[in-house]
Each structure stands twice: as C-alpha cells, then as structure tokens.
Amino acid sequence: MASKHKIIFQPEGKRGEFVEGTTILDAARDVGVDIEAICGGKLTCGKCQVIIEQGMENLSPVTDDEKRLLDRRKAGKNYRLACVTKFYGDVVVYVPEESRGGEQIILKEGVELSVAINPAVKKYYLELPKPHLKDDLGDFERVLAALREDYGIGDVEIDYEVLRKMPDVLRDSDWKVTVSIWNDKEIIDIQPGYKAEESYGLAVDIGTTTVVGYLTDLRTGKVMAVDSMMNPQVTYGEDVMSRITYAMQYEDGLEKLNQKIVDGLNKILENVCREAGISTEEVCEMTVVGNTGMHHIFLKINPQHIAIAPYVPALHCSHDVKARDLGLNITKGGYVHVLPIEAGWVGADNVAVLIATEPYNQEEMCLVIDIGTNGEIVLGNREKLVSCSAAAGPALEGAHIKHGMRAATGAIEKIRIDPETLEPEYKTIGNAPPRGICGSGIIDAAAELYRAGIVKKNGRFNLDLDSPRVREVDGTPEYVIAWADETSIGHDIVMTQKDIREIQLAKGAMCAGAHILMKELDVEHVDRVIVAGAFGNYIDKISALIIGLVPDVPVERIESVGNAAGVGARIALISREKREEANRIARNVEHIKLAVHPSFEKEFSMAMYFPHMDRKRYPSHEEVLKMRGAE
Amino acid sequence: MVDEEKRKDILERLKKGVVEFDEDMVREAAQEALDVGMDALDAIMNGLVAGMEEVGELFDKGEYFVPEVLMCADALYAGLDILKPHVKKEDIKVSGQVVIGVVEGDVHDIGKNLVKMMFEVAGFEVIDLGKDVPLEKFVEESLNTKADIVALSAMMTTTMLGMPKVIEMIREKNPNAKILIGGAPVSKESAEKWGADGWAPDATNAVKEAINMVKGLKKEVMGEE
Numbered sequence: 108m109a110s111k112h113k114i115i116f117q118p119e120g121k122r123g124e125f126v127e128g129t130t131i132l133d134a135a136r137d138v139g140v141d142i143e144a145i146c147g148g149k150l151t152c153g154k155c156q157v158i159i160e161q162g163m164e165n166l167s168p169v170t171d172d173e174k175r176l177l178d179r180r181k182a183g184k185n186y187r188l189a190c191v192t193k194f195y196g197d198v199v200v201y202v203p204e205e206s207r208g209g210e211q212i213i214l215k216e217g218v219e220l221s222v223a224i225n226p227a228v229k230k231y232y233l234e235l236p237k238p239h240l241k242d243d244l245g246d247f248e249r250v251l252a253a254l255r256e257d258y259g260i261g262d263v264e265i266d267y268e269v270l271r272k273m274p275d276v277l278r279d280s281d282w283k284v285t286v287s288i289w290n291d292k293e294i295i296d297i298q299p300g301y302k303a304e305e306s307y308g309l310a311v312d313i314g315t316t317t318v319v320g321y322l323t324d325l326r327t328g329k330v331m332a333v334d335s336m337m338n339p340q341v342t343y344g345e346d347v348m349s350r351i352t353y354a355m356q357y358e359d360g361l362e363k364l365n366q367k368i369v370d371g372l373n374k375i376l377e378n379v380c381r382e383a384g385i386s387t388e389e390v391c392e393m394t395v396v397g398n399t400g401m402h403h404i405f406l407k408i409n410p411q412h413i414a415i416a417p418y419v420p421a422l423h424c425s426h427d428v429k430a431r432d433l434g435l436n437i438t439k440g441g442y443v444h445v446l447p448i449e450a451g452w453v454g455a456d457n458v459a460v461l462i463a464t465e466p467y468n469q470e471e472m473c474l475v476i477d478i479g480t481n482g483e484i485v486l487g488n489r490e491k492l493v494s495c496s497a498a499a500g501p502a503l504e505g506a507h508i509k510h511g512m513r514a515a516t517g518a519i520e521k522i523r524i525d526p527e528t529l530e531p532e533y534k535t536i537g538n539a540p541p542r543g544i545c546g547s548g549i550i551d552a553a554a555e556l557y558r559a560g561i562v563k564k565n566g567r568f569n570l571d572l573d574s575p576r577v578r579e580v581d582g583t584p585e586y587v588i589a590w591a592d593e594t595s596i597g598h599d600i601v602m603t604q605k606d607i608r609e610i611q612l613a614k615g616a617m618c619a620g621a622h623i624l625m626k627e628l629d630v631e632h633v634d635r636v637i638v639a640g641a642f643g644n645y646i647d648k649i650s651a652l653i654i655g656l657v658p659d660v661p662v663e664r665i666e667s668v669g670n671a672a673g674v675g676a677r678i679a680l681i682s683r684e685k686r687e688e689a690n691r692i693a694r695n696v697e698h699i700k701l702a703v704h705p706s707f708e709k710e711f712s713m714a715m716y717f718p719h720m721d722r723k724r725y726p727s728h729e730e731v732l733k734m735r736g737a738e
Numbered sequence: 739m740v741d742e743e744k745r746k747d748i749l750e751r752l753k754k755g756v757v758e759f760d761e762d763m764v765r766e767a768a769q770e771a772l773d774v775g776m777d778a779l780d781a782i783m784n785g786l787v788a789g790m791e792e793v794g795e796l797f798d799k800g801e802y803f804v805p806e807v808l809m810c811a812d813a814l815y816a817g818l819d820i821l822k823p824h825v826k827k828e829d830i831k832v833s834g835q836v837v838i839g840v841v842e843g844d845v846h847d848i849g850k851n852l853v854k855m856m857f858e859v860a861g862f863e864v865i866d867l868g869k870d871v872p873l874e875k876f877v878e879e880s881l882n883t884k885a886d887i888v889a890l891s892a893m894m895t896t897t898m899l900g901m902p903k904v905i906e907m908i909r910e911k912n913p914n915a916k917i918l919i920g921g922a923p924v925s926k927e928s929a930e931k932w933g934a935d936g937w938a939p940d941a942t943n944a945v946k947e948a949i950n951m952v953k954g955l956k957k958e959v960m961g962e963e
Contacts, residue, residue: 348894348895348896348923349895351895351896352895352896352899355896355899356899411896414843414894414896414897415842415843415844415894415896415897416842416843416844416845416869416870416897417870498846498893565803565805565806566803567800567801567803582800583800584800604800608803611803611805612804615805700845702845702846702847703845703869708808708848708851709808711805711848712804712805712806712808712809713805715803715804715805716805720805
C-alpha cells in the first residue's frame with residue numbers, strides 16, 4: 108500500500124493526507140480549496156498555478172508543456188500548475204489570489220456591492236479521443252463522457268442548433284473543443300479549440316426612453332463596452348401607456364413594437380462587440396430588465412392586461428427564452444434571462460434596483476425611489492419590504508413644462524434665486540446660452556421660487572412682489588429665469604403657474620406614495636433615501652428636500668445610485684445566486700396599490716404642498732432652508 | 739322663524755368653513771343651524787353650496803388647486819352629513835339623475851369623486867357606480883334609473899378605449915341620455931368622434947366643467963334666485 112503524505116494549503120490552512128502521486132489540484136478539491144482550473148488539466152489554460160512554500164523536492168518534475176504555460180503566464184519562482192503536479196512527500200502550497208476560484212467583483216458605480224461570480228454559462232475545454240472502428244461512440248455521447256470524466260459533470264442536454272453543427276466543429280478542430288453549458292443543464296455552444304477564457308454576456312436595461320447594453324466578461328464581471336440609444340419604440344408613443352394602447356389598437360401593433368426593440372438590441376449588440384473586438388456569436392447569454400410594459404413587449408406578450416385593472420402580469424417569476432426565438436443575434440443556442448416582476452407596475456427594473464441596493468439586508472429603514480414617468484417606491488429593511496408605483500407623470504423629466512427640455516447642451520440644470528433681490532443665477536449644461544430647463548433645473552426652480560417667497564407653500568404665485576421678473580401674462584403668473592437676450596431661443600425662459608401645478612402633481616404623487624408606505628410599515632421617519640435612475644444623479648438633494656419630493660431625512664442620508672437597474676442586470680448576468688435572490692425578493696415585496704388605498708386622496712392632496720401640508724412631517728424644513736441659504 | 743341676523747351669521751360661517759376647508763367650523767355652524775330651527779335646505783344651498791361656488795371661482799382664478807378643492811369638498815360633506823337628514827321631503831327638487839363611474843380596468847377615481855360632488859351640490863341624485871365598472875353596468879343603470887346624464891371617467895389611455903363602446907351601447911338603448919366623458923387622456927377630438935355630449939381632460943378641468951354645470955343648473959333648481 109502506497110504511503111500517505113501531508114499537504115497544507117495556504118492562506119486558508121486547510122490540510123489533508125493523500126496517497127503519493129496525487130495531483131495538487133485533486134487534493135485541493137478534496138479538502139475544499141477552490142483553485143481555478145478552466146481547462147480541466149489539459150495544460151492549455153495555465154490558470155491553476157500555485158506557489159510551493161515547502162517540499163519543492165517532493166514534486167513530480169516540470170514537463171515542457173507545464174514550463175511553456177508557466178512562462179506564458181509569467182509565473183515566478185516556485186510556481187507550479189496544480190493540475191499536473193503530483194506530490195510524493197509533504198508539501199505546503201500557497202494559492203495566490205489570481206488562482207482562487209469563487210472570485211468576487213466589487214461594483215462601485217453608485218452602488219457598492221460585492222458579488223461572488225457564478226455565471227449561468229460556464230465553459231469547458233475538452234480534448235476528445237478520436238473515434239475509430241473499435242470506438243464508434245456518437246459525437247454527443249463522446250462529449251458527455253469527456254465532461255463526466257474531466258469535470259464530473261453529469262448528463263446534460265444539447266441545443267438542437269448546436270447538435271447540428273457539432274460533428275463538423277469536432278472534426279475541423281481535431282477533437283479539441285470548448286463547450287458552453289447553461290445552468291448545468293444544456294450545451295448551448297461548441298467552439299473549436301481553447302475558448303474557455305472567452306466568455307461574454309450582454310446585460311440590458313430597456314427603459315421607456317433609453318436602452319442601455321453592457322457587454323460583460325462573465326469570468327470577471329468587468330464591463331468591456333457600453334452602448335445606449337433612445338428606445339426605438341418612441342415613434343409609437345412617449346410613455347408606456349400609449350405604447351400599450353398602440354398594441355391594443357392595431358392588430359400588428361405588438362409585432363411592430365417588439366420588432367423595434369429587437370432591432371435596437373441587435374444594434375447595441377453589434378456596437379459593443381465591435382468595440383470589444385469580438386463577434387456577436389461569442390456572446391453566450393443576455394439578461395434583460397425593464398418595466399412591466401417593456402418586459403411584456405420585449406417578450407412579445409400581449410401587454411393589455413397589465414394596463415387594465417386588476418393589472419395582472421403574464422408572469423411574476425424570471426423567464427429564460429432562447430435568444431433566437433426573439434430574433435436576437437447572440438450565439439444560436441444562447442438564452443435570454445428576463446428578471447422577475449413584483450407586481451403590475453413594479454417591474455423587472457425595480458427588482459434589478461433591489462438586488463443592486465439590497466435594502467432587504469439592511470438594519471436601517473431604507474426608502475428606494477426611482478423617479479420617472481412612473482415612479483417606483485420601495486420601503487423597508489431586513490424585516491419587510493413594501494412597494495408602490497406612483498403615476499408621477501413626465502413633468503419632472505421636462506415634459507408638460509412650458510420650457511422643459513431633456514438634459515442636453517443649453518439646458519438650465521441648476522438655479523439659485525436671491526431671496527432679497529429675487530434675481531436668479533443659473534448654470535446650463537455645457538455653459539451654453541440657455542434653451543430650456545431640464546429635470547434637475549425644474550426641481551431647483553420650484554425649490555428656489557418657494558424659498559424666495561415667489562411661490563407660496565400651496566403652489567400659488569405671490570404677485571405682490573416688486574420685481575420685473577414676477578409678472579402676469581394673459582392672466583397667468585410667471586417668473587422670468589432668463590431674459591430673451593441671454594438665451595439662444597430669442598424669448599424669455601419662464602416658469603409659469605401651470606408649470607408649478609404640474610410639479611405639484613408629480614411630487615405630490617411620489618411624496619404621497621412614500622408616506623403611505625411609511626404608514627403601512629408604521630414608521631414615522633426613514634433612515635436612508637436611495638435615489639435610483641440616471642436622473643437621480645443630477646437632482647439637487649437640498650432642493651428635493653425643500654419641495655418635499657422625498658420624506659424628511661438628513662440631507663447626507665440621501666444617496667444617488669445612478670442606473671441601478673442596469674447594475675442589477677449585470678449582477679444577474681454573473682451570479683446565479685442573485686437570480687434566485689431576485690425571484691425570492693420579487694415575491695416577498697408587499698405591493699400597495701396606491702390608487703385604491705383609502706388614504707391616497709388625502710395624502711396626495713396634502714403632499715402637493717411645499718414641502719407638505721402637514722408640516723410636522725418635515726421637522727428639519729427650516730434647517731434645510733438655512734442650509735441652502737448658507738451655501 | 740330664525741331672525742335674519744342669526745341666519746346670515748350661520749350661512750356666512752358655513753360658507754367660510756367650506757372655502758377655508760375648516761371642517762370643524764362647518765360642523766359647528768351646521769349643528770347650530772339645526773338647533774336654532776333653520777331650514778336645512780336653506781343652510782345647504784345658501785351656505786355650503788354658496789361656499790363651494792366661491793371655491794369654484796378661486797379655482798378658476800388659479801388661487802386654488804386640486805388639494806384645496808378636495809379639502810373644501812371634505813368640509814362640504816361634513817356639513818351635508820349633518821344637514822341632509824333634516825331636509826323636508828317635499829323641498830327636494832331633484833334636477834335630475836346622474837349615473838357616474840370609472841370605466842372598467844381603471845381604479846383612479848379622484849376626478850370622478852370631484853365631479854360627483856359637484857353634481858350632488860347642484861341637487862342631482864347621483865348614482866355612483868364606483869371604479870372599475872363593467873361597461874354593461876353603465877347601460878343597465880342608465881336604463882334602470884332613467885338617468886339624464888351618464889358620466890364616464892378614465893385616467894389611462896388603455897381603459898379610455900372602453901368609452902366608445904359604452905357610448906355606443908347607451909345610444910342604442912337610451913338615446914336621450916346625455917353622456918359626459920372625462921379624464922387625463924380624453925380629448926375634444928375623441929369626445930366628438932365617439933359622440934359624447936361633453937368632455938373634460940383632467941380632474942381640474944372636470945371641476946371647471948362641473949362648476950359651470952352647477953352654475954347653470956342651480957338657477958333652475960332654485961328657480962326664484
């Protein structure tokens with residue numbers, strides 16, 4: 108009987124005893140040390156390098172192949188490849204950071220989050236024995252046998268299109284191939300040669316207005332290229348409702364809307380792949396998030412029923428569909444993973460925001476708001492989460508506002524008004540002459556007009572002021588932010604009484620939603636406000652507090668996390684655990700239907716005041732006004 | 739009889755309470771009206787309703803917005819609750835019946851509630867079908883009640899598509915009914931296209947429309963004034 112030898116793995120200190128001639132990799136797997144070995148001991152990847160701290164003399168000699176790989180990876184002294192190095196005496200092995208499996212990625216764009224990388228699609232390199240007359244096993248069974256032997260993977264299925272190309276790929280590549288397996292269940296691609304380290308996915312956030320795609324390296328979680336575009340469906344309506352109406356009114360409406368978004372996504376796919384220097388067929392999976400309307404239209408599911416009470420979606424849970432069934436040009440056998448939906452109007456985009464911000468892991472009472480035409484609000488902590496959707500309308504994005512515009516060159520993005528002189532100071536995007544006011548400027552304008560006493564707490568203009576900027580035109584009060592000669596449009600840029608009313612309706616809906624959720628959870632105040640959505644990055648937090656867009660909270664406890672929905676889509680792409688978490692969370696959030704809530708009417712009307720009709724709910728209001736004054 | 743000075747004082751407080759949305763003031767004045775033996779209908783019409791008319795004017799001028807009108811309505815209802823049970827049966831001159839509701843698939847009812855209130859203060863008997871009302875129900879109720887007006891509300895473009903169907907169904911079975919449609923997505927064009935008799939684009943305009951209607955109708959109700 109062969110003698111046993113001790114092996115210790117650092118830095119974890121795990122140890123075990125093995126018969127002589129065991130490879131370091133086998134020993135590591137046995138004691139539960141995770142060493143990355145993508146090629147499965149084929150001496151092709153060279154990823155499994157370890158540093159021998161003690162017992163160098165007890166190892167099998169370095170072969171030419173091993174040396175070649177170690178050199179290619181620029182390995183230092185005492186480095187060996189764990190997959191082929193056998194030990195014949197006691198050894199101490201150090202596993203360097205880069206060779207450890209179960210890698211984590213830290214996301215730091217607005218959201219700071221650590222995610223263990225475990226993508227749904229994994230790649231395996233195989234070198235198959237060539238068949239001959241005495242070994243005439245079928246190609247697929249030959250691949251299965253190799254997967255079982257080299258990687259311990261049990262029976263998996265194979266996509267039909269992959270099956271069709273397999274015989275040729277195997278023979279053209281001299282039986283050295285890389286197979287992609289989805290969710291340990293199905294072979295979705297077979298590529299010639301060693302491709303185990305080239306694994307890509309596309310995460311997509313389909314917004315009503317903007318569509319963003321992130322080409323991501325599935326093995327590192329790093330973004331390789333980003334592309335965005337206007338949602339090409341806008342020609343059929345600016346908001347979700349009008350698009351759903353279009354789908355209801357025309358027989359081929361859904362077909363057309365769906366084709367638009369599919370074409371758009373293929374364009375994004377093409378662009379990011381070109382930028383990264385890969386072909387679109389190398390992308391092996393896609394994740395998609397979007398509001399419920401975008402979700403249904405993308406999947407070509409009739410969206411009618413989510414737009415009509417009781418607002419029931421076709422499904423809540425996540426869904427995997429072959430990309431080719433939707434006409435998307437990633438690898439032929441590849442899947443699209445669509446994230447789950449919480450409730451009628453709280454969609455996969457909100458679920459993505461939740462898995463990116465994890466309020467359900469917090470002790471503190473967090474309010475997560477995504478400001479948009481349809482604002483989604485979630486409140487809670489590790490105990491419980493409640494959500495609602497507030498029909499804020501497009502005012503805060505610049506629509507329905509006389510001089511409202513999108514955030515583009517010449518848009519006034521910041522405004523301050525001197526309460527003494529009532530004279531404004533403003534800043535435009537690109538420092539160009541002003542053309543209009545974008546979302547952040549609109550919120551600033553409302554806050555400053557109110558702070559300067561030009562607009563009263565009930566939203567009404569105060570016309571008893573001695574300033575040429577406060578005037579009445581055709582019976583409608585307005586405030587002149589920029590005189591015609593300062594602008595590039597040749598007329599005064601103003602904020603009218605009607606504009607203020609629109610802002611009141613929008614902010615009232617958001618604010619009422621938040622307060623109703625607070626009532627539901629029986630809390631008087633929130634500890635933290637997380638503002639999601641690209642728009643959130645630009646909102647002035649003090650202005651948001653002054654008008655009462657968010658509940659009373661210390662200004663430093665308001666955080667903007669940018670496009671958290673996009674981050675959530677990327678997380679789902681690289682983590683199967685997070686996908687499960689998303690499904691769990693989506694069903695655990697309790698959805699409150701605002702429009703039928705008994706206090707909605709009352710809360711809504713009170714919340715339309717600046718900052719709120721019930722001033723007790725804004726105890727820091729005076730202090731916030733002072734903070735702005737001291738800026 | 740209540741002396742004229744007292745009557746004027748109570749009416750003034752009812753009116754003021756509604757305009758300043760002070761529910762307590764309204765309740766107190768309404769109770770006092772009953773205690774001193776004032777005519778309940780007089781208190782309603784020349785106190786509460788007169789106050790609501792002023793609210794309408796303030797709204798027209800832009801002084802008041804949706805929140806104020808909603809709260810004025812609460813104050814008005816607080817007074818009505820006290821006074822209405824004491825209105826003498828023979829004094830009730832119903833100016834007509836209205837069937838009102840939010841169409842199937844829609845649950846947004848703030849606008850509908852405002853319009854409903856305006857009809858009520860104008861002396862209409864309002865049959866409120868609520869929200870998410872099946873389309874056939876509008877037709878049924880308009881026939882059951884011989885309603886003069888059927889008012890339909892929708893806040894979403896998707897549910898608005900139910901309106902032409904209801905209009906067609908009502909026209910077929912009850913050609914004399916006046917049909918009023920309202921809600922954010924509704925336009926003059928759609929109202930004309932579907933053959934509605936009147937329309938209002940949003941809660942605020944619905945209030946204006948309803949207020950105008952009240953003005954016109956109140957003259958008929960109160961005849962002598």
